[in-house]
Amino acid sequence: MILLSILRVGDEAYGVPIAREMETTGDRTVVLSAVYTALDRLEENGLVSSSMGDPTPERGGRAKRFFRVTPTGLKAVRQTRKALTQLWAGLAQLEGGRS
């Protein structure tokens, strides 16, 4: 979900818009520190890369950290979509939008 949110936000993907995207699409409150914990793990695994931006006054002079999905991350997203599509297919309980 985080990888998809970064892709949807695009070049301006830092913590705030990523969390906002997750809140909007997931319809739930997101804890920013949990997002950063997940992003750090994704970076350790080479699925995202990050770079520090310039400090801005509205953040009290604190810099933004911009995230980008790496080619490995893109590959992982595609593989996950494929796996989910296969798992989804043929499940009678999920047909017709009823729970």
Place this chain on the structure above:
Amino acid sequence: MSARKPSPIAVLLLDRFVASEALRGDLIESGAERSTAWFWHQVLAALLAQAIWSFRTTPRLTTESVLVATAMLALIGFNAVVVANLLSQLFLLNDGAWILDSGRYAGWQIYATVPLFAIAVMSGRAIGALHREHRVWAILGCGLSASTAAFVNFYLFVPSVPLQPFIPNPAQQTAVALLFAGGLFMGISSRSACEPLPSL
């Protein structure tokens, strides 16, 4: 929606304890558009995440740091309580009979801890601002503030202090003084280059 300034205490906690500059900035940026409850929820979650991360990455160092800091604050707190008790005895010797009326608000001490901590942080910030370059004055200021706070605490919350055993409820009074000392150092370290009193 107009931008709101986030709670300075929450920002202070973030700056002191959360290592990630980007996360701190994100929280402050988002806090300007969200409710106070949302902001505090996020700040507490960030502090918890930082504590877990510290214990996971450097368990021994973090445990030692917490124990040493607690022991140091408890020692300073106990010293402040001893000084406050001696002061109350001194007042009685010099016909300060008013000290016998102490403890008018006994039972309210627990509710006073929050304002006490806020006063400690503000006092620490003032000491840090006034004595940025002078460590000795900062140490003396800290000691004086902690002892005064312990004395006021005695006067307000402990009945007939001078007639009681040397230190009434020592653990409780030391815990209160420890809290004050912690707030004091948090305040002073937010404004000053002084290290928190390793030599005391």
